[in-house]
Amino acid sequence: EIVLTQSPGTLSLSPGERATLSCRASQTVSSIYLAWYQQKPGQAPRLLIYGASSRATGIPDRFSGSGSGTDFTLTISSLEPEDFAVYYCQQYGSSPGLFTFGPGTKVDIK
Amino acid sequence: QLQLQESGPRLVKPSETLSLTCTVSGGSMSSTNYYWGWIRQPPGKELEWIGSVHYSGSTFYNPPLKSRVTIFIDTSKKQFSLNLTAVTAADTAVYFCARRSGPPVRALEYWGQGALVTVSS
Numbered sequence: 001e002i003v004l005t006q007s008p009g010t011l012s013l014s015p016g017e018r019a020t021l022s023c024r025a026s027q028t029v030s031s032i033y034l035a036w037y038q039q040k041p042g043q044a045p046r047l048l049i050y051g052a053s054s055r056a057t058g059i060p061d062r063f064s065g066s067g068s069g070t071d072f073t074l075t076i077s078s079l080e081p082e083d084f085a086v087y088y089c090q091q092y093g094s095s096p097g098l099f100t101f102g103p104g105t106k107v108d109i110k
Numbered sequence: 111q112l113q114l115q116e117s118g119p120r121l122v123k124p125s126e127t128l129s130l131t132c133t134v135s136g137g138s139m140s141s142t143n144y145y146w147g148w149i150r151q152p153p154g155k156e157l158e159w160i161g162s163v164h165y166s167g168s169t170f171y172n173p174p175l176k177s178r179v180t181i182f183i184d185t186s187k188k189q190f191s192l193n194l195t196a197v198t199a200a201d202t203a204v205y206f207c208a209r210r211s212g213p214p215v216r217a218l219e220y221w222g223q224g225a226l227v228t229v230s231s
Contacts (some may be wrong), residue, residue: 043204044221045157051214088157093214097145097170098183099159099210099218107140 002027004089004102012110019076021105023089027105028069033092036065038076039104040085048087076107084109112137114207114222122201122229128194132207132222140165141187143212146190150182151224152201158203161168162210196227 003026023034028085031052037045045055049065052072062077076083089102117215118130132146139146147162161171163181171179175194183190204224211219 017228018176022217032214032216037218039157044208044224045218046221047219048219050217050219054214056215056217089193092218093125095170097147097162097164097168099147099149099162101157101159 002029002091002093002100004091005098006087006089006102006105008105010104010106010108012108014078014110015039015079015081017079018076019079019083019107020075021076021087021107023067023072023074023102025070025072025091029072029091031068031072034065034067035090037090038083038085040089045088059069079107081106112209112220114209116205116207116222116225117147117204118225120225120227122197123231124198125196125231128152128169128197128201128205128227128229129191130205130225130227131189131191131206132168134188134190134209139183139190142213144168145170145210146183147208147218148200148208149208149218150207152203153204155203160192160194160205162178163176199229201227203227 005024007022011071034052036049039045086104145162148160160179163183178195180193206224207222208218209220
């Protein structure tokens with residue numbers, strides 16, 4: 001079973017700053033199965049990035065994903081007020097029906 | 111636009127069975143590319159995948175919950191459902207249903223709004 005670890009747990013930044021979030025897998029993950037989600041309080045998660053680096057429909061280009069193997073990164077180039085939220089990475093296991101989530105990184109206002 | 115909506119009792123007694131249904135509208139359930147999943151989130155905590163079902167009826171469960179979970183699908187009603195038996199207070203959570211889309215997305219692209227289920231006597 002692949003375990004996802006996210007760091008840091010909390011990232012305190014100001015609007016306009018760059019955010020770099022890390023997701024590390026305990027084993028090699030196929031990039032096509034690595035996704036990132038944003039969740040705001042009281043809302044369902046929203047898909048941001050799929051296939052490690054492709055933006056989902058309607059996602060601004062300040063969000064970008066990168067990485068391969070066991071190390072993946074979500075970057076927000078310049079934080080907007082609406083970007084302060086919790087971000088989760090997620091991957092699929094040995095079958096497309098098997099999901100794993102990371103514990104999340106909270107991006108809050110400094 | 112695909113929409114998912116959770117329904118079911120919001121208060122369940124300890125040791126009883128939690129049952130939720132997700133109704134799908136605005137799209138088909140019958141595609142080999144789609145997996146329909148349940149995810150939960152205890153208050154203030156992280157997301158936890160519960161299990162998924164394929165339109166063929168194949169199921170996949172999170173190992174720690176496997177002995178208590180059943181997920182089934184009824185494409186004629188455009189619904190899939192979750193049963194979680196022998197619940198305790200630790201099962202109190204917001205329960206989300208979601209759809210894993212097919213290639214190239216292969217991710218949980220559509221989500222329900224979530225249903226807070228409280229386990230309490």
